Amino acid sequence: MARRKKSDPLDQLLGLLIVGPFLVVLYYTKSWQMGLAVSGLIFGLILGYRILSSMKAKERLRMSGINQIDEMDGFQFEYYLDQLFKSHGYKSKVTxxxxxxxxxxxxxKNGQKIAIQAKRYSKPVGIKAVQEIAAAVSYYSADQGWVITNNGxxxxxEQMATSTNVKLIARDxxxxxxxxxxxxxxxIAKQTLETVEAKKIRCKCDSTMSVKQGKYGRFYGCDSYPRCTNIKKL
Incomplete structure (x- = not known):
């Protein structure tokens, strides 16, 4: 037997905000038409607010450049972060x-040195990145260690970061x-994609793989295609 999907508490609250006023108006006016009118007005206001909030959220993501970052490879992401920090007054260097x-x-900046590991990933970042940046803090005599990713x-x-005092910066x-x-x-993100060439990687066939543009986004494809059809996620 399939499990019943849990309802969203927010949807339950919205339901109460619509049904509640209808029942109150119906009780005092004895007019279901008036109750429907009030409930309809409240529903329209809530719907308008949710649409406006959704539009603002999409615009926020567009202005941030996160969509372009999702199309970068690791090398481009490092270059992008370098330019971003410099635009905010940091002295930055790619290792x-x-x-x-x-x-x-x-x-x-301001006497604080930060060692950063950049992870442009299509999956959550694991414990290895935290271990590496924790070691880098000591090697570079840094004050802080950060891991930055477009994922989670x-x-x-997360547990390792807590115990090693490493700051994790996830997508949000x-x-x-x-x-x-x-x-x-x-x-900056758009300029990075247009001007910084993604690094080639080695294919299983011993040829090189370059970033290609496909129907569902960018990916690594073998330069020996069609002799070799190997592909790899960015």
Whole structure:
């Protein structure tokens, strides 16, 4: 037997806000027409508010540039964060891609040095990223260690971050941070996609893989196509 889906508490509250006034008006006026009119007015106001809130939320995401970040590869995401921090007055440097000792960026402002690991992921970030940035804090003599992702974190990663004093910035926090640091963060994100070439990676066939644009978004595709049809998520 299938489990009954739990109802949303917010939907229950909205139902009470509509049905409640109808019953009150009906009780005092004995007119169901008046009750329906009042309930209809309240329903219209609630619907309008929810539509307006949804539009504002979509516009907020558009201005943040998070949609462009979802199309980046890891290298482009690092470059984007570097430019974002610089636009907010930070001294920022992208570390070497080889031997970075766990940090992708080192940013400094007001005497505070922060070691950052950037994770442009299509799945939650695991515990390894937290362990690496915790080690990087010591290596770079940083005051703080951050992991920034366009996704979320596993429970183990969150627990490790708490015990190692690492700051985790997930998708929602990233959107808020980007808009706070630069109201035109989406412009930087768009410029990054247009001007910074995604890094090639190695394919199983020993050829290279480049970022391709498909029907459902960007992905890594083998440069030896059609001889090799291997693909990989960004």
């Amino acid at each position: 070497s891609s080889v031997g970075d000792y766990g940090a992708d960026l080192i940013v400094e 974190y596993t429970k183990q990663a 926090e990233l959107v808020t941070m980007m808009l706070k640091m630069n109201p035109n963060a989406n412009v």
